[in-house]
Amino acid sequence: MEEGKLTKIARFSSCRGVAFEINPSRRSSPFAIDSPTKPERSIGTWLWIPWTRNNSFKILPHPQAISPTRSRASSHFCDINIDADDIELEFLSEVEDIQTNQEKIKVLPKLEATKRNSRLSIIMLDQGFTVYKGLFIVCITLNMLALALSASGNFSYGKSKATLFSIGNILALTLCRSEVALRFLFWFVVKTIGKPFVSLRIKTATTSFLQSVGGIHSSCGVSSIAWLVYSLVLTIKNDKTSPEILAVAFTILSLITLSSLAAFPLIRHLHHNAFERIHRFSGWLALILLWLFILLSISYEPSSKTYHLTISKMVKKQECWFTLAITILILIPWLGIKKVQVHVTAPSNHASIIKFDGGVKPGLFGRISPSPLSEWHAFGIISDGKNEHMMLAGAVGDFTKSLVSSPPKHLWIRSVHFAGLPYLVNLYQKVLLVATGSGICVFLSFLLQKNKADVYLIWVAKDIEMNFGNEIKELVGKYSKEKVIVHDTAVSGRPNVAEISVNAAINWNVEVVIVTSNPEGSRNVVKACNKAKIPAFGPIWDS
Template sequence: MSTVPQRSAITGVVFSGSKLPESQTSTAIGSEPTSAKGSPTPSIRYDAEKGERIYEEDLGGYLVPALEKGRKNALLKPPSPWIKFRVWYNPYRMLYTTAFTLNMIGIVIAACGKFPYAEKHGAAMALGNITASVACRNEFFIRYFLYWPLVHAFQKWSPLPIRIFLTGLLQHLGGVHSGCATSGIAWFIYTVVRTFQHRGVNHTPPAVLAWGVLGVVVTVVTMFAAAPWIRAHHHNFFERHHRFAGWLSVVFVWIFVCLADSLRPDGTFTTEGRHPVKTQEFWYALSITILIAIPWTTIRKVPVEITTPSPRVAIIKFQKGVQQGLLGRISRTATMEYHGFGIISEGIESNTHYIIAGVQGDWTRGLVSDPPTHLWTREMKFAGLPYLAHFFRRVIAICTGSGIGAVLSTCVQLDNWFLIWIGSDMEKTFGPVLFDMIHRNIPKERYVLYDTKKEGRRPDTMKMLKDVYVAFKAEVVLITSNPAGNAELMAGCKENDMHAFGPLWDS
């Protein structure tokens, strides 16, 4: 059994009569049921004055329920089709569907001659969508124009449904990114087709047509390179083509915009430089260029210390402390193959921060087999889901393996988060640094560490989550696990009416 924190100074953890954990509802008041391993669990008594059932022990004495040996799934039965659909059709897909559908309706209306603005400014429609797409992936814009103001405006005081909605919206902005990018390309294709159709009436020179076609081809390559399947199975292809084809498409778009906006009705070009500056297309193209350039102005080559406690993990140590909730991108070169990771730090006043790189491919495997002394990183860190911690009064972070990297900073720096970390042979795999940080900074009643190899079985994660969710009075669960573990926990949380957010692999 994992060593769970001892009893704290809190006199008891309260469960309301209607919110008892499922495992306790059939237990007689005052009895002492046993855990999966036969150890006594905290007993329950009834407070007649308050009309509440109360745990005799707080979470410091909580005994982790375990599944029988050989069982891997904590769900007693497969989730219903409705639950599966709710997990699959998350806000990311909702935002994508909304952005793409609205734009397709606009293109159809424009093609029917009922949308004069789009007919005249098709390029502006395309570039406006691409501007929104780039902004939703820009570290500076997301952190300082979305996350920071919304967190400070709505943290804790606003009704929980509003905070849940904002969290889902901000976490799934990738849906806007993908939806607007796809729509922008569709508008660009529509504009080029219209340009060809009207080339005789408008005396359109071949140069404008040629650059329009080149722009469409390169932007389509950029889009397909970012398809989820390609990102998952051919990451290097995605890195090279999405980035460099994206940069090249910006160049082609600039040329197309400047040529099209400098075109006179008679088919000749004006030499008056102020004319393109007065157009919407020019300012959209400029905004896209600035948004893409800002993060790249902050790249630096920094010294690192890499330790490899096991062949499966590299612990990368950097200088300077970092606030909770931020993620960083690192690379061996200045321009190629940047990878995003959660940052672990005890706070901005500390002089170090860490990144855990679990071995998943050639690049991370190289950190273990051939650890570098320096890495390239972007000084501008981007905000992740834990950055929204201040939205909520109490949160449970449940993670498996190297998923600890995304949430440990927040659990260390804030006292309203409860950490559940599950892994196999954890101390041998991850070394002493993380465990030392946990033991020094997190009170024993605020974490559970469960080693599946040491225990010989997996924990009953859903029962544990239900128990801790009620006992800790949590408002939300944050999951950082692998795809299968995330799907299982998300489905279980939805079935038990617990608000939960998990990682995304399709954005």
């Protein structure tokens, strides 16, 4: 860096990571790091510094793992310095200015620079072939094959039941996003294959599938449109359907198409609030019209061009039962909505801590809202499993910022908590959890409660006590010091998290690494672990 010049570093502030590839075979570290000088207190290549007078965590890393920096505080927690994962799809970016000392500059050795891509590139394109994409391709290929056979006259059932295939795809995509169904599925998987005798390959393959079911959701959405178009073409050719039925069918097709377009990655990324509202309200309206379509179709008599509906006709139609299942799956989460009293504190301008009554199991997420019909926000839950639980919310959007500036007394919640990737920690025997910033919130419950898995933790954040408060710091401090690496970037500079993670995973001999960071950070950790033959998982953009 030359004297007097300004260097700008683009930082990625997204809560989404990248997909992963599974390769749990023999491990070897791709990094050559010497051991610290005091092995009696070392953890891998890191050294734990005891509590200081100001009661802050400090970890002294090996110099080769550090990229020294003194940057100003970030306004977004999903960053390597101040990283927050409120699990929302809110993507913000900022540019950090680092000014050199005009009087005297000490030139530091430069680490090898890594290519920085745009957030959208990392989220969507810089992932290679993932399980998510594989599930999307397989599901849509099967649908298009069945559709082609039906159109060519080689699949008579598909031709006569085109509408049923469209509704069936809608049922499948609803199941893939049903928090109740997935909660049961995650629980069942942990209970059945979360045993020591089950091979690691089976566990990691199952984890990759469960994390990527969004690929099935997306492909079924596209396939339902294709089947509905085919059904409408056949109906128009038949010329025996009432104009009312055709009008309703075309309206349903328009709503489903609008919902799918709103979910297109570019639109979803840049205009997430619009996507969420379109996806929700167009889906609800389409479901209502689907019931109308089925009732009209069942009751219509082509010969007399009249409508006559009976219960016996309804119970014989598969379309009716599929639509009933869709309705139940959509209604269940909304039946558990209630307004509860909360206690909100703000340890800093960057985050708030929201406390609720009741203990919660590790690995679960909760949704809260100031207005249930307008917006919902999902956060990881921190709980000791006893009397209360809490959420750590980074101030990254209007709602989360309002929690800091105007703490509410009440919030709307969904009683049913849903499972995510962290819930699968108990599939394994030894797990390394890697978090940056407030991504720690999804892992803290595993430190506070007894688990089947032996859990180790790496936490990288900036100004921990100032930004996260004494309470969060103490929760981490209760866990065994021999199983925790805490790195405060305000004290020790910016680390190479991927390098730290690989060496810690090897030294602790863990089965798997689970990371919660920004897209670039998650990608780097996952790739480094894969290179070292260590199974690694991180949140994907459509988790």
